[in-house]
Amino acid sequence: MSEVTLLLNRLGLERGRMWQAVLAAVAIALPMVVWLGLERALGDSVQTIGDGETLYLQSYPVGRAHLEYELPGTGWSSPSVHLADQRQNFSRDHLTVSVEVDSGVDSLPRLLERRAGAVVAEPGYTYNNLQPYAGSGLSGYRADILGIDTAGSITVVGNDKGAAAILVLLAPGSDPTTSEVDPGAYLAAFKLEGE
Numbered sequence: 001m002s003e004v005t006l007l008l009n010r011l012g013l014e015r016g017r018m019w020q021a022v023l024a025a026v027a028i029a030l031p032m033v034v035w036l037g038l039e040r041a042l043g044d045s046v047q048t049i050g051d052g053e054t055l056y057l058q059s060y061p062v063g064r065a066h067l068e069y070e071l072p073g074t075g076w077s078s079p080s081v082h083l084a085d086q087r088q089n090f091s092r093d094h095l096t097v098s099v100e101v102d103s104g105v106d107s108l109p110r111l112l113e114r115r116a117g118a119v120v121a122e123p124g125y126t127y128n129n130l131q132p133y134a135g136s137g138l139s140g141y142r143a144d145i146l147g148i149d150t151a152g153s154i155t156v157v158g159n160d161k162g163a164a165a166i167l168v169l170l171a172p173g174s175d176p177t178t179s180e181v182d183p184g185a186y187l188a189a190f191k192l193e194g195e
Helices: 002-014 018-042 108-119
Strands: 047-049 055-058 065-069 076-078 087-092 095-102 126-135 138-147 150-158 164-172 191-194
Touching: 055 087, 055 095, 065 095, 065 164, 108 126, 108 138, 108 150, 108 164, 126 150, 138 164
Parallel strands: none
Antiparallel strands: 047 076, 055 065, 065 191, 076 087, 087 095, 095 164, 126 138, 138 150, 150 164
């Protein structure tokens, strides 16, 4: 920014082209002012999720699987106003939740490994303790996620027709078996349809 100021001063004062220097300064500053004005006018880009609000997901690019669910408890928010069709992320205090739906799934363990791979791609994360999961009419697999000062779980469940739901829970701590990252309360509200 200081180089631009020096260039504008040199252009305007040394060469007698003050109006051109002012025009260049306006051309540089105007987009920034418009951007900041729009950002303030649109407001906060965080959407609050109401208690008992039903949320919907649809697989993408082929919309053959549908997931209807509610988040347990209150105080949830989503970091973006425009929620995606296939995946949604939520947070409450320090707990982070990601919910996703997929269609045409042949192998739930392979899907879990693929999704866990994306999570543990961040430095310091790993997953282990892959085990079968059954509850609320859906069955699948669950694994623990461990990171530096972070613990969580990833659970993949399906309806035996090819539709699958992925739930990732992450929270500060070192115990992936804590009730805060237990998928049971979340999966109890999952209604998975499709293939």
